[in-house]
Amino acid sequence: MASQDRLNTRLVSIKNAAASAAQPAPLLSVKNLSVAYGANRVVHDVGFELGRGKSLALIGESGSGKSTIARAVLRLLPGAGHATGEVEFDGREILGLPERQFRPLRGRAIGFVPQDPGNSLNPVRTIGVQAMEAASLTDETNAALRKVLILETFAQVGLDNPQRVYDSYPHQLSGGMLQRVLIGLAVLPRPALLVADEPTSALDVTIQKRILDLLTRLQHDLDISLLLITHDLAIAAERADQLVVLKDGAVQEAGKTRTVFSSPNSAYARKLHADVPALNPDRYAKLRDPGFRLLDRTSGTASKIEVSAVTKTFAVDGKVLTAVDDVSFSVPAGTTHALVGESGSGKTTTIRLLLGLDEPDTGEIAIAGENLAGRSQQQLRSVWRQLQLVYQNPFTSLDPTWTVEKLVREPLDRFKVGTAAERSEQVREALSNVGLGEHLLSRKPGALSGGQRQRVAIARALVLKPDVIVLDEPTSALDVSVQADIVEVLLSLQARLGLTYVFVSHDLALVRQLAHTVSVMQRGRIVEHGRVSDIFDNPQHGYTAALLDSIPSGISTISQTPPKAQPQAEPVIRTERRERIA
Incomplete structure (x- = not known):
């Protein structure tokens, strides 16, 4: 019996060795x-x-x-x-x-x-x-x-x-x-x-x-x-x-x-799967429901933001470049409107016009019924108190030499809001709203993670209790898990405080999770506009369809045959491999 066991063991070893030899190293x-x-x-x-x-x-x-x-x-x-x-x-x-x-x-x-x-x-x-x-x-x-x-x-x-x-x-x-x-x-x-x-x-x-x-x-x-x-x-x-x-x-x-x-199998891998926007488009459906109900109720009424036939040109190397071309959209209070498109589509210029940092050549922009045209910097201050911006990159938008407390408190100081004690309390409230504790007040941006820095930037925008927040690619520099946390913070605040967002992004999967309405921009023009579900489920413009086709959607799109370029565009190249260094 023992000899038979040794023979079986030997046969298994031979089979394993043969299998290993058959597989390339x-x-x-x-x-x-x-x-x-x-x-x-x-x-x-x-x-x-x-x-x-x-x-x-x-x-x-x-x-x-x-x-x-x-x-x-x-x-x-x-x-x-x-x-x-x-x-x-x-x-x-x-x-x-x-x-x-x-x-x-x-x-x-x-x-x-x-x-x-x-x-x-x-x-x-x-x-x-x-x-x-x-x-x-x-x-x-x-x-x-x-x-x-x-x-x-x-x-x-x-x-x-x-x-x-x-x-x-x-x-x-x-x-x-x-x-x-x-x-x-x-x-x-x-x-x-x-x-x-x-x-x-x-x-x-x-x-x-x-x-x-x-x-x-x-x-x-x-x-x-x-x-x-x-x-x-x-x-x-x-x-x-x-x-x-x-x-x-x-x-x-x-x-x-x-x-x-x-x-x-692992909890961490399951979390990564859950945090990918393209794989979970309805993750925040309950948080977005109040905005959709507002859309249904406010049809035909005045909007919080009205952008009407706005055009902006710049002179570049002696030529006139039209950065924004006859752009119009409206945003009802308490909802999120997204501007999407590739780099150079006019998104950033549009929000600069919305913030009053540039003036349009033609057209009108109104915030809560107040037209921005012709206003002085001093007159725009009252608008800016109700209209705040969260920048794309917290690494560059936050002064690295300031503490968190000073960064969040600065808008209150500039607008001389309340007493010193009241300002300190509002700073703590703003940090609490974005899920940050008071123990971070004395830290500087360099001692924070990327997600914490972005939360500080959002708290800084919230501290004045504005009606409208413009979010310029606020999660593009973050991991998907940190991004998911930030999105949940933003939507929770919107549902609780009735905030109105203008969300600028090239990430359509994230837009589908977060926004209620969307404008698709190409070369300065809006080529498609409407509710997110309508645009994403049934795009009418080829450019929108191309953007949607580019969203990574996981394993179902894997093909055994790699994508090929057109033959006439593919030059003959040298494909020989250099001999390995001995």
């Missing part, structure tokens, strides 16, 4: 990876494998360790960072390699697409000069042929006029173009692995889709493995074969995309 294998900064351990025993030509997404909130893991793989940790464990690339252990031996791999065999092209490209050097540095990592030694390779790659990543891009400085290109440049520079040496760290987080949804489509197409066309870092579960589910869910530097869940996305 992974391109990237991470085992027991830990990262510490001094005594502070921020990544804990992380492990995963990425196959050749496959994609894997690291997902989680800020601070979950996603980018730290990527930088450990790239050997780009700050000086104080120390990684332990095993990282094998193409069968070679790289974590313990001396820098001089690893350097030939970085850029050539392992490419990197950083998050922010604005900070990743030198603003005083042309794109061509910087591209030549990337081209030096290829096998091509002839400068003229290197330039040909650069232009071919720029065309491959969808840049319409490669020569113009080559000759341009970074500030002369849009954000989407700059991100394509970075991707082009990363794939120029034809790496085996491409690490993309939040490559679309700051882009419009349509540009985001184009960039993600591009990465998927390059992955398949060039047989590149893709390590994607993102906080958006819907994007990860659309674009990756496998998911690794991280929280506080530890793996919460890992596996095939379909399994993790459709049936998450």
